[in-house]
Amino acid sequence: MAQSKLWTAAPEWAVYPLGLLPAVDLFVRAFSNALGADPLRVLENGLGEWALRFLILGLAVTPLLRFGRINLVKYRRAFGLVAFIYVVLHLSVYLALDKQFFWSEIGKDIIKRPYITIGMAAFLMLVPLAATSNRFSIRKLGSMGWRKLHRLVYPAVLAGALHYLLLVKAWPPEPIIYLAIVVALLAVRRIKPARRARQAA
Amino acid sequence: MPAYRFPVPPASEITPKHAILNRRAFMAGAAGLAVAAAGAPVRAQAGEMLKTVAGPFSTDETPNSLDDISGYCNFYEFGTGKGDPAKYADKLTTRPWTIEVGGMVNNPGAIDIEDLLTQYTLEDRIYRLRCVEAWSMVVPWVGIPLSSVLEKFDVQGSAKYVAFETLVRPEEMRGQSSTFPILPWPYVEGLRLDEAMHPLTILAVGLHGEVLPNQNGAPVRLVVPWKYGFKSIKSIVSIKFTEEEPPATWNLQNPREYGFYSNVNPTVDHPRWSQASERRIGGGLFSSRIETQMFNGYGEQVASLYDGMDLKKYF
Numbered sequence: 001m002a003q004s005k006l007w008t009a010a011p012e013w014a015v016y017p018l019g020l021l022p023a024v025d026l027f028v029r030a031f032s033n034a035l036g037a038d039p040l041r042v043l044e045n046g047l048g049e050w051a052l053r054f055l056i057l058g059l060a061v062t063p064l065l066r067f068g069r070i071n072l073v074k075y076r077r078a079f080g081l082v083a084f085i086y087v088v089l090h091l092s093v094y095l096a097l098d099k100q101f102f103w104s105e106i107g108k109d110i111i112k113r114p115y116i117t118i119g120m121a122a123f124l125m126l127v128p129l130a131a132t133s134n135r136f137s138i139r140k141l142g143s144m145g146w147r148k149l150h151r152l153v154y155p156a157v158l159a160g161a162l163h164y165l166l167l168v169k170a171w172p173p174e175p176i177i178y179l180a181i182v183v184a185l186l187a188v189r190r191i192k193p194a195r196r197a198r199q200a201a
Numbered sequence: 202m203p204a205y206r207f208p209v210p211p212a213s214e215i216t217p218k219h220a221i222l223n224r225r226a227f228m229a230g231a232a233g234l235a236v237a238a239a240g241a242p243v244r245a246q247a248g249e250m251l252k253t254v255a256g257p258f259s260t261d262e263t264p265n266s267l268d269d270i271s272g273y274c275n276f277y278e279f280g281t282g283k284g285d286p287a288k289y290a291d292k293l294t295t296r297p298w299t300i301e302v303g304g305m306v307n308n309p310g311a312i313d314i315e316d317l318l319t320q321y322t323l324e325d326r327i328y329r330l331r332c333v334e335a336w337s338m339v340v341p342w343v344g345i346p347l348s349s350v351l352e353k354f355d356v357q358g359s360a361k362y363v364a365f366e367t368l369v370r371p372e373e374m375r376g377q378s379s380t381f382p383i384l385p386w387p388y389v390e391g392l393r394l395d396e397a398m399h400p401l402t403i404l405a406v407g408l409h410g411e412v413l414p415n416q417n418g419a420p421v422r423l424v425v426p427w428k429y430g431f432k433s434i435k436s437i438v439s440i441k442f443t444e445e446e447p448p449a450t451w452n453l454q455n456p457r458e459y460g461f462y463s464n465v466n467p468t469v470d471h472p473r474w475s476q477a478s479e480r481r482i483g484g485g486l487f488s489s490r491i492e493t494q495m496f497n498g499y500g501e502q503v504a505s506l507y508d509g510m511d512l513k514k515y516f
Contacts, residue, residue, distance in 0.1 A: 169334070
């Protein structure tokens with residue numbers, strides 16, 4: 001089965017303006033007081049959720065290629081970087097607008113609150129990945145070293161999904177669904193392409 | 202010519218007021234049905250003004266707008282999103298409505314919502330509301346002290362607690378009909394008898410001078426302003442006096458995180474987040490955090506209820 005050209009028609013850079021549209025929308029509505037009674041929560045949670053969505057999109061690239069013959073590989077870096085931008089915006093809103101640079105409380109949060117600890121860990125794991133998302137770094141680290149480093153994205157996404165689940169009351173469906181998708185996308189990587197070889201034989 | 206003419210009283214003296222109100226509600230309902238047939242939702246009595254007097258204990262802080270209070274709610278019977286209750290609660294029919302009162306009382310019986318609205322003095326009570334999720338509002342409730350509603354049932358001496366229960370009606374409460382229920386229904390809550398009978402504790406039937414919007418727990422809900430919001434159970438159908446501590450929904454769901462007392466206490470954190478400060482809703486994106494007060498600022502009135510109690514243990 002041939003890979004559809006449809007999936008690769010758009011240039012990589014198009015992912016950035018498209019991917020950041022929801023952020024623009026959220027900020028415009030937040031500043032124009034159109035996010036309801038508690039705009040901060042909608043903004044903060046919305047940015048976090050979009051970060052998770054783009055991280056999941058990045059994780060989905062390999063399984064989509066392997067099992068769906070959909071080739072999104074050329075966009076993967078952009079997915080990851082857009083996700084990272086959302087993470088940075090989410091964290092900035094938490095620090096500046098939610099905790100209002102109340103550093104002692106932020107420090108206590110990071111140490112004492114598992115969901116903040118895990119969220120912060122996810123952020124720290126993503127920093128080196130964003131920093132090395134360029135050709136120069138691949139050359140410098142070597143293909144193998146670079147790939148090894150970028151496996152950090154797996155625990156980072158898992159941490160992001162857990163971060164969401166740990167902050168809600170009771171067991172609402174959304175964070176459970178995100179976590180299930182992440183676990184499924186990680187699990188599917190353990191299925192070796194050997195199966196395809198056997199089918200072909 | 203008749204030898205004697207019977208005095209003819211005016212209609213207003215014959216028809217009891219609540220019957221007139223009933224008739225009005227019926228007419229409004231009929232009009233609503235006609236509108237509903239044309240595709241618009243029925244909103245029984247929403248916006249109807251209540252006759253109130255100023256009550257005690259009101260804060261002079263600026264109340265949140267009706268839009269904020271009725272648009273930002275936790276009422277999981279209608280969904281877990283803050284906007285879900287406003288979206289879906291208009292399906293709830295709030296008439297007829299009675300609260301069964303039983304358990305350890307000498308005169309078990311019922312409270313009819315029409316009686317609550319007509320036989321009691323409705324008081325304006327502007328209270329702070331502190332949610333366990335670390336946000337807060339100022340709500341101008343309209344209500345009646347719970348103690349004055351319950352006294353006619355003649356509580357027995359051995360009763361120590363009061364148990365409350367919310368309506369279960371999945372066909373009108375979409376959160377109750379979902380495949381994976383978020384909480385076990387009915388929602389139940391409880392107070393110690395002295396907490397229930399405290400003059401701060403009210404049954405609310407309105408806010409901002411109007412009939413309570415459905416999404417805020419219509420037609421009648423509890424308001425206990427020194428405890429986290431989830432203790433103030435909504436759309437009540439049953440009140441029972443008991444000797445044992447009654448079950449409370451969030452306490453059952455996660456006893457480590459939600460205690461039976463759940464008094465607002467900045468020094469006892471939720472295991473997953475701090476309770477030291479709160480965000481006051483209504484200030485927009487840049488509203489500043491405020492420090493949470495012990496007993497939500499009602500310590501002067503209620504601290505004595507807990508004399509000698511370890512509030513870190515009985516959180």
